[in-house]
Amino acid sequence: MAEINVENLKVVYRGVILALQGVSLRAGAGEAIALLGPNGAGKSTLVRALSGLLPQYDGRVLDGKIVVNGQEANHLPALKVAELGLTAILEGRPIFRYLTVLENLRAAAHKLTPQRQKEITDEIFTRFPRLYERRFEQGGYLSGGEQQMLLLGMALLTEPRILVVDEPSLGLSPKLTEEVMRVLNELRRDKGLTLVLVEQNARAAFAIVERVYVMEQGRVVFEGTAQEAQADADVMEFYLGGAVAGGFAEAKRYRRRKRWV
Amino acid sequence: MDFALVIQTALNGLANGALYAVIAAGFVLVYRATSVVNFAIAEFMLIGAYLTYTMSLFFPLLLAILLALPLAFLFGVLVERGFVRPLLGRNVVAVIMATIGLASTLDGTALILWGPDQKAMGAADVAQLPKEVPNLAFSLGGVFLSSKAVWSLLLALPLALLLVGGLKYSRYGVLLRAVSESETAALAMGINAPRVVAIAWGISAVMATVGGAFLAGAAGGGGPGHHLVLLGLIVFPVAILGGFDSVPGAVVAGLLIGLIEAFSQLYLESLLPGITQAIPFLIVLLVLLFRPYGLLGQHRIERV
Ligand SMILES: Nc1ncnc2c1ncn2[C@@H]1O[C@H](COP(=O)(O)OP(=O)(O)OP(=O)(O)O)[C@@H](O)[C@H]1O
Ligand SMILES: [Mg+2]
Numbered sequence: 001m002a003e004i005n006v007e008n009l010k011v012v013y014r015g016v017i018l019a020l021q022g023v024s025l026r027a028g029a030g031e032a033i034a035l036l037g038p039n040g041a042g043k044s045t046l047v048r049a050l051s052g053l054l055p056q057y058d059g060r061v062l063d064g065k066i067v068v069n070g071q072e073a074n075h076l077p078a079l080k081v082a083e084l085g086l087t088a089i090l091e092g093r094p095i096f097r098y099l100t101v102l103e104n105l106r107a108a109a110h111k112l113t114p115q116r117q118k119e120i121t122d123e124i125f126t127r128f129p130r131l132y133e134r135r136f137e138q139g140g141y142l143s144g145g146e147q148q149m150l151l152l153g154m155a156l157l158t159e160p161r162i163l164v165v166d167e168p169s170l171g172l173s174p175k176l177t178e179e180v181m182r183v184l185n186e187l188r189r190d191k192g193l194t195l196v197l198v199e200q201n202a203r204a205a206f207a208i209v210e211r212v213y214v215m216e217q218g219r220v221v222f223e224g225t226a227q228e229a230q231a232d233a234d235v236m237e238f239y240l241g242g243a244v245a246g247g248f249a250e251a252k253r254y255r256r257r258k259r260w261v
Numbered sequence: 262m263d264f265a266l267v268i269q270t271a272l273n274g275l276a277n278g279a280l281y282a283v284i285a286a287g288f289v290l291v292y293r294a295t296s297v298v299n300f301a302i303a304e305f306m307l308i309g310a311y312l313t314y315t316m317s318l319f320f321p322l323l324l325a326i327l328l329a330l331p332l333a334f335l336f337g338v339l340v341e342r343g344f345v346r347p348l349l350g351r352n353v354v355a356v357i358m359a360t361i362g363l364a365s366t367l368d369g370t371a372l373i374l375w376g377p378d379q380k381a382m383g384a385a386d387v388a389q390l391p392k393e394v395p396n397l398a399f400s401l402g403g404v405f406l407s408s409k410a411v412w413s414l415l416l417a418l419p420l421a422l423l424l425v426g427g428l429k430y431s432r433y434g435v436l437l438r439a440v441s442e443s444e445t446a447a448l449a450m451g452i453n454a455p456r457v458v459a460i461a462w463g464i465s466a467v468m469a470t471v472g473g474a475f476l477a478g479a480a481g482g483g484g485p486g487h488h489l490v491l492l493g494l495i496v497f498p499v500a501i502l503g504g505f506d507s508v509p510g511a512v513v514a515g516l517l518i519g520l521i522e523a524f525s526q527l528y529l530e531s532l533l534p535g536i537t538q539a540i541p542f543l544i545v546l547l548v549l550l551f552r553p554y555g556l557l558g559q560h561r562i563e564r565v
Contacts, residue, residue: 056445082451094446096439107439108450110432158451 003029003162003194004050004086009064011045013057019045021218022064027162027211032188032195034205034226036235037215043198044091046215047166050196051088052081069161085161089168091198093147097140101131101150104139108154117157124153127183145176152183156191163188164196169204177204184208206230265403270523276410278519279417280472285499285511286424287468293441293506294461297345300360302469303493304367309333309470310477310489311371314380326474330467337466341459368490379488413475420471421512424464428508437461498541502548504558513556518544 004027011020020042027033035043048054049061052073066073069084076084096104105124109117125132128149134142139150148168155163165184169177185208188195199205206212212229214222222235229235288302299305312332316325344363348356397411428434440447440454447454476492499518503510518541525537548555 051449053445053448056448078448079451079453082448087451088449090446090449094443094449096442096446098442099435099438103435103438106432106435107447107452110436110450110452154450 003027003031003069004196005065005067006046006050007065007067009046009049009066010062011042011049011054011059012062013045013059018062019059019218020049023215023218023220025213025220025223027194027196029194030192031211032185032197032209033211033213034202034209035196035198035213035215036200036202036205040217041215042218043215044166045218047088047090047164047196047198050081050164051086051090052076052078053088053090082158085159086164087155087158087160087162088164089151089155089166091166091170093144093151093170095139095142095147095150095154098138100138101135101142104150104154105157109157112157112159120157120159121153124156127186128153144171145173145179148172148176148180149183152180152187156187160193162194162196164198166198167200168197169199169201177201181205181208202229202235263403266527269404269406270527271520272404272406272414273410274520274523275418275516276406276413276519277522278516279413279421280475280515281495281499281519282421282512282515283417283424283468284472284493285496285503285515286421286508287465287472288496289500289503289506289508289511290424290428290437290461290468291465292500293508294437294458295345295349295441297356297360299465300357301340301364301367302465302496303490304364304371305333305337305466305469306473306476306493307371307489308336308367308473309466310473311375311380312336312470313474314375314477326471329470329474333466333470334463337463338459340466341462345462346455346458409475417471417475420468421515424468425509425512433457433460495541498545501545502555504555507555507557510555510557517556 004025006023006025009020009023010018012018023042023046025033025035035046037043045054045059048057048059049066050068050073054060056078061074064074068076068081068086071084073081073084096107099107105121106117109120112120125135130146131149131153134146139147142150151168155165168180168184172180181204184195184197187193188208195209197205197209206226206229209226211225212222212235213220214229214235222229222232224232284302284306287305288299291297291299309329313326313329316328316332319325320328340363344359345356348359396408397415398408399406399411428437436447436452436457437460439450439452440457444454447457473489473493477489495518499514500511502518503512503514521540521544522537525540529536
């Protein structure tokens with residue numbers, strides 16, 4: 001049974017802006033999928049819809065179906081979705097900037113017993129020694145990479161079954177991006193997580209997911225395994241701007257060109 | 262200079278200041294949690310004082326205060342649920358107007374329920390029950406302190422410090438600070454933001470009740486009356502001096518303003534009659550001009 005099943009989902013903002021125009025996708029239990037697409041394609045909208053956070057953005061599900069972990073979740077409020085075991089790391093590294101690293105972790109661990117909280121926190125600090133060194137620092141003063149690690153730690157403390165991550169590599173160096181992907185992959189395997197990874201950095205995402213969806217203007221325009229995506233000339237050209245050269249900037253330039261013509 | 266008099270004035274100032282601190286700390290807590298400026302805070306004090314008074318008709322005063330607190334908490338939660346939450350996300354002016362409207366509504370309600378006359382705490386004929394809180398007035402080496410002042414120092418000050426410590430160290434405090442920063446991010450982590458906010462309103466009402474009941478003379482002399490609403494205005498200068506978004510700042514500022522008032526009463530009042538009442542507001546002008554973030558207002562994290 002699929003952990004996440006989205007069928008023909010339509011989402012509007014402020015009652016008029018149709019951001020998703022009938023999106024269908026699924027992720028099986030323990031599966032990792034990537035969601036690619038240019039700016040404005042609707043990736044983050046899908047993340048918000050999955051996690052029940054659309055009302056926070058004055059958006060709502062107009063039509064279609066979301067099933068999370070066997071439960072229909074179209075209009076479930078965020079707290080109910082969280083109870084189903086879905087945790088989303090939203091776009092823009094939303095740590096609590098005025099809370100220290102430890103306090104951020106504590107806030108995320110609100111449901112755990114002190115015992116369990118300590119176990120997981122220890123595990124996080126073992127995985128990310130850098131966070132331990134900076135545990136009394138306010139989140140706002142961490143580097144982008146550290147903030148992303150902190151968010152992963154916070155997500156772990158919610159003990160999720162399904163992890164949705166929106167553009168974790170944004171603004172990170174290639175080396176750090178690789179590091180974030182490695183950690184995501186490890187976590188996913190260690191915990192048996194279902195992973196939905198929204199990325200602009202297709203190459204990094206391909207390395208750790210089984211299947212790939214490409215979105216454009218509120219629709220899914222490509223769906224296939226990571227291998228198929230890599231073999232698909234369109235997808236590859238689109239994302240890597242040609243055979244190998246690639247890189248984030250070039251792909252972006254290419255995409256912008258394609259958007260305007 | 263009369264040394265004993267200075268000590269006595271300082272202690273009395275701190276005693277009053279502790280009440281300001283308690284009320285302002287609760288007021289700032291709500292501002293932190295929801296960015297709502299609760300213009301009905303003085304009415305929270307009024308309602309709290311009347312609740313205490315009503316309880317004092319049936320129970321000894323000390324117990325009456327304790328029993329009024331859960332009622333006050335409930336009252337705060339109800340105000341949040343009924344009045345404030347439906348307005349969240351509207352523009353700031355709408356919310357401000359709403360809390361001002363709430364203030365008048367509560368004023369009127371108190372008038373209808375309890376009448377216009379000033380009440381006396383523990384006035385009822387409850388035979389055999391001790392009507393007054395134990396008299397803790399004392400005199401030592403020329404320093405005299407009223408029972409009311411001692412009770413304020415004994416109860417209000419620890420309560421204010423408890424709130425400061427709780428906000429910094431307790432699990433709820435961490436959650437409240439998280440929610441105050443970003444409700445969306447909190448919800449994404451499964452934090453029950455609506456409940457955290459409702460509890461903040463409840464705590465604020467509890468603090469206002471303690472402050473209100475004591476200012477109304479729960480610990481000796483007097484009782485609630487509508488003059489309490491005017492006394493409640495002191496919350497705004499205290500909060501502004503403290504930095505408006507800082508609970509510790511509100512506590513420090515409350516004590517400071519209590520002290521300044523007491524010494525102004527002692528030394529300035531005879532020279533400039535009426536100055537004592539004006540001083541908190543003069544301080545506000547100075548703060549706004551020279552130190553808009555107050556004593557302990559949050560300094561912004563600028564890196565992105
Ligand atoms: N809160 C909002 N109110 C109105 N329109 C919105 C809102 N958020 C997003 N949109 C619109 O919905 C569309 C999809 O936006 P979304 O953020 O989902 O794209 P995205 O694929 O995540 O893009 P990016 O890669 O830039 O993050 C865009 O046209 C955007 O302008
Ligand atoms: Mg996005």
